[in-house]
Amino acid sequence: MSKTPQTVASADGTPIAYEVTGDGPPVILVGGALDDRTSVAALAATLASRVTAIAYDRRGRGGSGDNADAFAVRPEIEDLAALIAVAGGRASLFGHSSGGVLALEAAVRGLPVERLAVYEPPFVVGGLRPLPAEGTAERIRTLIAEERRDDAVHLFLTEEASVPAETVDGLRAGPAWPFLARLAHTLPYDVAVCGPDLAVPVDRLATVAVPTLTMAGGASPAWLPAAAQAVAEAIPGASYLTVEGQDHGVLRDPQALRDPLLNFIAPACT
Incomplete structure (x- = not known):
């Protein structure tokens, strides 16, 4: 490429x-x-x-x-x-x-x-899994607007994607997290689709x-x-x-x- x-x-x-x-x-x-x-x-x-x-x-x-x-x-x-x-x-x-x-x-x-x-x-x-809590989409948008990218990604993964919180916490401490946080502002597109x-x-x-x-x-x-x-x-x-x-x-x-x-x-x- x-x-x-x-x-x-x-x-x-x-x-x-x-x-x-x-x-x-x-x-x-x-x-x-x-x-x-x-x-x-x-x-x-x-x-x-x-x-x-x-x-x-x-x-x-x-x-x-x-x-x-x-x-x-x-x-x-x-x-x-x-x-x-x-x-x-x-x-x-x-x-x-x-x-x-x-x-x-x-x-x-x-x-x-x-x-x-x-x-x-x-x-x-x-x-087979819990649905996101009511208002999760709005909370993600609010966190993005406040530039709280880490929190937006954490909320998306745990609520929208049903990833266990302990898994997300481990990911947050790892080297891939900055890449994810840089894309946090696009998460509302995924929620919408x-x-x-x-x-x-x-x-x-x-x-x-x-x-x-x-x-x-x-x-x-x-x-x-x-x-x-x-x-x-x-x-x-x-x-x-x-x-x-x-x-x-x-x-x-x-x-x-x-x-x-x-x-x-x-x-x-x-």
Whole structure:
């Protein structure tokens, strides 16, 4: 990948930074909360022998701007539309976590998606985890406005993502925390795309008409595989795959996703 990204203007004029690597059918890699294009860079390199992988900064992150007046889903859909145009007018999407929800939403809204793969979209089904406390989204926005980035990330991870507090405290003391805190101001986008109650939008997903693969890690908490399976059940013809030995941090082990994604996105090339 190049060190200096290219940019494309979204519908509202926001520059969206992206990097392209590889050759073959195009696939846009959509990171989740507290990710930027570097978070999917290793996956892009892993896939590059068979596909054209496009890693990008969701708006407000890395080299991308943010001209939106309010946190909403529509501008992020328009960002994906601009990237699909760069890719030649059609592209497959792979989304991780809330990036998977964004990819699903792009398909629901009729973007020219060739194939759709998502890993652990963080919906909540069957009461398998507590829902965020009422007012959590507003509290996150308030902390961001007050420049209390560390507290905003802590609140998001514990309430919105259901990460145990002791795990978050350990993460906060580690070397990765400053990277997460730098992206804290983008968290309301992830909250917006996942919805206030984190419910699987069954009726809307039933309109998706592109080949779809949902995945979850065999070592993930039960609520994440359950969500991925529920999404697959809601989309006509979709399939579900367990990635054995993996959890929500699968992007740190991109080889685990190589074969599932290449077999699905570019089966003739594997």
